[in-house]
Amino acid sequence: MPDERKKDRFALRPDAAGWTVVEIWTGKPALAGGVAQTTLSEDDAQHMLKLLNSQARRGDSSMRK
Template structure:
């Protein structure tokens, strides 16, 4: 999560939101569900979704969002 005190911080690329069957991890810039090996990341339990958001945001920061899983 970006530090609100640091207004120069880049916004995160991925976040999570509730869906009908759990949680969806999505790209905040496109509003599309994230895909891992072609599978939409929807219906996840909260802990897995939160862990995936952290992982995808770390990868996006390191690679400039030019990665695929």
């Protein structure tokens, strides 16, 4: 596993209507701007995953709520 992935806080899981970005530690859907990142298209989910993990690596918690 690349060192960068060891620091990931978020992951993707399929859901009934698409994809959900989840917080690895809690298993709950990630929030961006107070909106749960659920039922996303695969492209949108991948985009949010990269954005949220990038923000988390920099210590930016603004995407949480």
